[in-house]
Amino acid sequence: MNTTVTPMIRPPAHADVRTRAERPGYARWLEHTASAHGCVRPIRLTGTLHTVNPATGEIPRSTSTHALPDGVIYIPCGDRRATVCPACAETYRADTYHLIKSGLVGGKGTPDTVSTHPAVFTTLTAPSFGPVHTRAVGKNGTIKPCRMRRAMTLCEHGRPTWCAQRHRENDRCLGTPLCADCYDYHAHAVWNGYASELWRRTTIRLRRLVAALGRRLGPTLDVSFGKVAEYQHRGIVHFHAIIRLDARDPHDPSAVLPPPAHLTAELTRLLDEHIARAVTDTSFRTPEHPGNPRLGIPAHPGWTITWGDQLVNRPLARVNASDITEQQVAAYVAKYATKSTETTGFVSRRLTTDTIDQVDPDSHPGRLALACWDLGANPHTRGGTYADGRRVHPLRNAPITPQRAAWRDTYGRLRRWAHMLGFGGHFATRSRRYGPTRRHLKTIRRIYRRSQQLIRTAGHRTADHLEPEDTVLVVGELTYAGTGWLTPGDAELALTAAAKAREYHQAAKLECSSRTA
Template sequence: MSADRTTGVPDQAYPSGPGLRPHHLTPTDPPAGFVGRDHAAFLRATGPDYFGWLHHVTAAAGCSHPIRLAGEVATVDKATGQLLAMVATADLPDGEIYKPCGNRRHAVCPSCAHTYQRDAYQLVRAGLVGGKGIPPTVAAHPAVFVTLTAPSFGPVHTRRTNQHGNPIPCRPRRQAVHCPHDLPTACHRIHAEDDPALGVPLCLDCYDHHAQVVWNTTAPELWRRTTIALNRHLRARARTLGIAWMEQATASGKVRRVPPIKLSFGKVAEMQRRGVVHYHAIVRLDGIDPTDPTAVIPPPDGFDVDDLAAAVTHAVTTVGFTTAPHPIQAAGWRIGWGEQVDTRPVNADGDITDGKVAGYLAKYATKSTETTGHVSRRLDNDTIDLYADHQGTHPERLIDACWTLGAHRDWQRLRRWTHMLGFGGHFLTKSRRYSVTFRLLRDARVIWRRTETGHEQAHQPEETTVIVGLLSYAGSGWRTTGDALLANTAAALARERRQIAREETLAAA
């Protein structure tokens, strides 16, 4: 992946062993028993420019499914526009450039997901303690960690604990009660964390799969309305405290009145085992500088974390709407949050610290529908029958519900996001002023590699050239399984060496 840069002496960078560095053999003389992946790795490793190829693919070395690009790369003078150099990929190893796929899902590409997770951690944490362009004063702003869940669409198997944290039976009942389909509505088992029954409805026929996929597809709109309600409640609180609105000059020269406070947030959507999303969010309260709308300043005196928590509770309990009608549900579906809402203040001394919150959100940002047992790419008429079954498993019924409801012209988005069980929103979003962007973090990583001494990058003169890629898509994935073996092994060893170096540096300090 892009963060894995193999450096140092080649003899120390790559392992010895069968199929990796057999320099005493030739590509035409493979050892007996070398077939498939081993034979492909042998041919690559004994090629005339093996280490040149390995250096060429370093940027994507750990990626499971890299993107291959072909064309030309031009170097242009920024001031004059003069073409300084032109490199054709035909002159490079394999005639292509390898680029990491960048997929955030750990089940698809662990290497790229690890990079995404580290970036997500930095993005979330910068909004709590500052850094990377965010002032450190944000650490004193009121902030809460909020968990918002979906309502119930039917009882499912789950892990439950008592007030002491000890596990208790799933759904105990004193009297044996059966559903209309003659299945018990009780479960006296204590489920293990890896129990495949977790998230599965007690009765698949009683469960409202249609309502669940509709909730998934409307969850982003529900969040948008919730943030609006939050702002309104806080502005009403400002009026109660007697805090006056401020005047701000617009680009046209007019003057408008603006509220004294605003919300900033970072949010992650997590897919639960039952196949419905719920949100984890950091909500921070900021002030407004009428002379500089981009400034991040503390809120006015009088606002504290209790006001913010009260605003969240009010918004979550009052916000709701009804969807457009559907032939299956003529009155539409009522959309609102579930009863399980958790709001906790973020502080440096308590249980909810900035590091814990950032790590928590970053971890869930790399997960998706695999927790439900379903993994697929976008579905169409040719592939839907492989995954949908209205009388099948829980995920199969959710997929069938998406496809069935999406047949209506006003609900076609459900078919587009069938592979995501109806959810079409981003899994990590933030407000504009909450923190830095992923692009800024990626650009900083590129500069770090190009300068090779990241602590000196701030003192580098402004770049006078621009790199322009005239590239087109050539394919996806490694050319052979042998290439994947060699590249991923080199990347794994590079990661291991860097980890050892970090540990030794910390131990020495």
């Protein structure tokens, strides 16, 4: 019997826009969707909101989301990647900026005395896994040839080991190896997977060196840091970090104290030297890799994880004989917090057994993703089939054994993060005493928005005029209802309204700054 499947035809966006705009309560719907703050794919929640009196604990009113427009509450997705959600990524970037800046000049719970602490802006890179195409710029701004060699020889695969071209800034070949067969993709993938562990061990070594320095000079010293990760064109991460030197109170470990003022210049120089020493001293060996029959390689004893030769330390007072400010440093570091693998030309969601075949095996990032996938295959898991012939996923349906659990925490992470080319760490991290947490920054932003809403509804001029009875507590019993806007027209209207609101606030900010100047 022949059957004909009729595809569902979604009306065009302009039809959805007209339909939504013609509905009664359109203005209320726009105000309701403002809680998403311009998110491209907001999370929809449904349930009940309870208004609680903080003084007595009574619940004078409960509101179901069914009484609200669309019957749901919209909240931002919170994705940090600018290629996925520009609005949420901008919020993440701004939080990173304030986090880094507070650790340099104080504020938001961090004492202002940190502005006098010795600090170094450092960049740590990975070692080389094979020659790649690069773009070198001279001091006078001239672009140098990519890779010039006196002896123009061929590699064992018959490809040239040199490149005389002067590549443009957005050249697609940047970061790709001169010979893909000579490039060590497996070591590259493993280094990405263990980069966060290498950073952790480096900070431990640096703290021990600084503690010994403090015992020699007198005060108890420690370091704090704020760090972001960035992908290079070749598909490997490197770290930008602000490392700050603090004095510690033995009786109050949470206190952040400035080092002695008469030792500031010497401590800055010694901090620079100790960072270089910690980077040079830190290395470790990964666990044994039993080999993968699909790769046709024997049992591997593991890889040595260490930093590359390119270490750049810059004291924050002066860089290249030009003054810089803490705001410039914070902005420079924060701009990398919203980037991902798009620098390499590879953007993908988490890979599965159904989507791994869609990865291009001829591209450089595709080879890296496939190397992560193959190295992360669990040899301690047996596959199988269901009664109807469907294949059992080897990492999902097998029993949890000690061998499988150990593998999942080591090389198994490479398969889990193959879409990130093996790197599964956080892109923006901080030490405990460096500055405010993201939760603290989010709380400050929430309090400000609620105070502004109360000012508009209660008619007060400023938040200082609010009475204690104006403060309410809202408790929600909410469940997940979906992700994204209901229609393309709703998305267009909500995002347009959010963009106009941002333009209005930006114009007001510029006008306020011009009046102050």
